[in-house]
Amino acid sequence: MKVAIVLNTSWNVYNFRMGLIKALRENNHEVIVIAPEDEYSKRIIDTGCDFHKVKMDSRGANPIKDFALIFELYGIYKKTRPDVILHYTIKPNIYGTLAASLLKIPTINNVCGLGTVFLQKGMVSKIALFMYKVAFRFPKKVFFQNNHDYELFIRERLVRKRISDILPGSGIDVSHFPALPFKRNKRFTFLLISRLIHDKGVIEYIDAIKQLKSQGVDAQFQILGAKDPKHKRGIKLEIIDEWINSNIIEYLGTTDDVRQFINKADCVVLPSYREGTPRTLLEAASSAKPIVATDVPGCNNVVQDNFNGFLCRLKSSEDLAEKMLAMMSLDDQKIELFGKNSRTKVEKEFSEDIVISRYLDSLKELNI
Template identity: 45%
Template sequence: MKIAFIANTCWNIYNFRKGLVHHFLSKGDEVIVLAPQDEYTAYLEDWGVRCILISLDSTGSNPVKDFSYFGKIHKIFRREKPDIALSYTIKSNIYSSLAGKFTSVPVICNVSGLGTVFLVEGLIGKLAVKLYKLAFRYSSYVFFQNEDDKNFFTSIIHLKDDRVGVLPGSGIDLNDFAPEEFKEAKPLKLLMISRVIIEKGVREYAEAASTFSDDDRVSFTLIGKFDQKHSRSITQNELDSWQRNGWIQYYSHSDEIKRIISAHDVVVLPSYREGTPRTLLEGAALAKPILTTDVPGCREVVKDGHNGFLFEAKNAKSLVDKIKLLLSLNDEERRQLGKNSRKLVEERFDENIVIDMYDQTIRRIIGLS
């Protein structure tokens, strides 16, 4: 069987779909990836994946560029004739579904969150809804990563119940993300991993950090890509001032996420909405307490008071209150929160659950016994 993965970056496949790709390769299936070239292309090729490089303006709204992207996928589908295509991210979902319609290639879409275009009202968001309405008419199946997103989409786009499902995010490799022995935390080291854009709650995180600027019991680290060209990016001056004032330690990137998370005590995500955030799954798998917002996607990974605490989105004071609550706990209480995090992902977010759901869906679509 030939399986095509389509995404906006090779990094997306490397970081989020590793287990799924290796599952297919281990069965002797041929895997091709359609994505722009980046520093992770070579890693995919080392796995035995054949990468077909296509350019994509993932955040732009130029119709000429988007039509060109559709044309490239269409051409590749006609030439390669994959048995099934698995698409990820907004533009890949839309244009893969349309290309699949004209080439008779079945496409399974994965909606990993609403994305910034849906969180900010405006013309682009309305256009995205219209394109999704058109494209999902031709998708063979659509996976969502939480019930809220599924309900939102199915309220505006008619999709039959037998064509939609809910995945537990991208899942997590529990053997790869194995927790280390609990250590006493002095200071309590907080970690946020995300793109540095407004909707991820980076301003609230920085504001909370400023509240504790004279408190040596807690420290704040932020890791994530800063792209000032992104329409929802914070400013360079803001990021510089947070570091200059000593509120936050900032790093744009790390290839050692497991080591970084293990070296911190709490994982924080003040996002306004998510699919099922990978960073929270990684943190929970490594037995870290979680602080995150009470919004779709995030609250699925936290039972309030059991493995962490939920706080109000867009509200730095609410985050501050939960940090103070964490600081009031003793080591044994925080250790128990971490143990509960690990147990929760073992029960609900094992990547083998995701792999089985894809396997079953593919077999049903292409008629394998």
């Protein structure tokens, strides 16, 4: 079977979908990758995949502008003639599905998260909901990454329940993120891994740090992730530079391998406004780290309050600061237990093997 995988960045394919791609090829499927071209595209090609570039802006939502994607993807699908298409992220899910429907190519979609457009109610949000409702008449299967998104789509009648199911995110290769022996830093270290955009709760993290420092708390506060000032919700470079220059945070830049930074941290923090199933938290949990995150869809899938971390209120820097202080005030035994619980939870619920198995089963059910 010829399987196409469509995503909004080559980076996303290379970092999160290569395990699935490997499994597909081991099961004698031919894999086509369709994504915007970036520095990771060549790495995908080097693995032996047939790669086709597409123009797609992953930063913003402009339904009128993005409508042209239908015709571009239609051209690629008509040329490559896949037997089935796996769509991920909002734009491939909507515009890719509509393009595939014109060619009568079956699709399996994955709602990785609802994105910025659903955080603010307005005309764009209404258009997006309408586009989902139109597009999701056609998939053979739609996977969601958490119960909240699944229930929202069913409640709003955006998708038929009989074709819908829930997956544990993109899954995590637990062997690639091993649990290392517990070791606490002399200076407790918090790490936020995220693009520097508002919706990830970066401002709340900074405000919480300022509150903790004003109380005399001596800890290390780090951020690892790309600056993205061109994003509609991106944080301006001059603001980030001010944080760095005033020593509010230690900015670690970007990396192709987050493990070295996760392993050196005592606690991973993500005060995000909403997620599908956040990859960074899966990586942290697999590495046996305790977590502080917001009590919102996606984050509370991975973090169970007072089991493997603490959950804080949405957009509350005060509550975030309180939970961060509570974390660093725990004794070594409790922090180590939280870390072990994180690892156990990931192994049981979020292993990449679970995700891959479900996709392979779904392909068999298509009977192509």
